[in-house]
Amino acid sequence: MANLILHEYSASGNCYKIRLTAAHLGLKLDRREYDIMQGETRSDAFLTGVNANGRIPVLQVGDDFLPESSAACFYLADGSPLIPADRFDRADMLRWMFWEQYNHEPNIATIRFWMGWIGEDNLTELQRAQLPVKRAAGDAALTLMDEHLAQTPFFVGGRFSLADIALYAYTHVCEDGGFELHRYPAVQAWIERVAALPGHIAITD
Ligand SMILES: N[C@@H](CCC(=O)N[C@@H](CS)C(=O)NCC(=O)O)C(=O)O
Structure with a gap:
């Protein structure tokens, strides 16, 4: 390469x-x-x-x-076990990655950035108005993940894939933005599973 x-x-x-x-x-x-x-x-x-x-x-x-x-x-x-070999599972992995970009990251990552980098006191009027809307949408995303992960150890085909990586990145630090992980026990257990995998590195590494 x-x-x-x-x-x-x-x-x-x-x-x-x-x-x-x-x-x-x-x-x-x-x-x-x-x-x-x-x-x-x-x-x-x-x-x-x-x-x-x-x-x-x-x-x-x-x-x-x-x-x-x-x-x-x-x-x-591409070509590694992080992408499922099965055709349906491969598309399902993309489904979760697209979902992350539309339903998860714009809410959970944005609130983390607003709270942790801009600061609640420095938000614009528009951001302040959007905050409860984005928080509700972020909680809805975490709820959907929690329901899914109550049925399966990883997002697609029962195996670790790019879908888990895409969703882990902002989920495991969502408390930076004030989301409460203890409300999502299956998500919490999945976070621990992902962090325990060989090859894992922290966001601070
Ligand atoms: N959909 C893009 C999002 C990229 C993005 O929003 N990047 C932010 C940081 S996470 C950025 O560069 N912000 C600086 C700016 O917009 O000036 C991806 O997944 O890579």
Whole structure:
């Protein structure tokens, strides 16, 4: 495989998904840090050279740049046991990854960022108005996960896959945004299962 560089902000769960995938696969990533609080992903150099969408993570593969955490995880894990061999299970894995991006991350990750990085007192009027809506949507996502995980040890086919990595990243730190994990016992047990797997690394690693 070509040289791999992760353009990232290391506290971001989206960036952690890629590091966690690489760790499970034993792949080495070089890391370039950008301070998103200082707008470093909005510079002309970043927009023209790394990602026109102005966001991290971006996985650089040789001279090619791949934004979007799910796409980057899929690139790294292609052909490995982190992607189910069964056709239906493979699509089901994508179902959970798309769901994470639409129903989970915009609520749970956004509230974590607002609370932990911007600070509740510094929210705009619009953010303040959106807070209860996003909290309810985040709790609905955790409830759906809890119901699913009460039936199965991992999200797809009873085996650890990219779906678990995508959902673990922001779920295990959701209390940073004030979500209460003790209300979701099957999610809590799954978090412990994922963290106990060989090859696991922490978001702070
Ligand atoms: N859907 C994207 C989300 C990327 C994203 O929202 N990145 C945030 C940090 S987690 C960012 O770069 N924010 C800085 C900015 O928007 O300027 C993914 O999964 O990679």
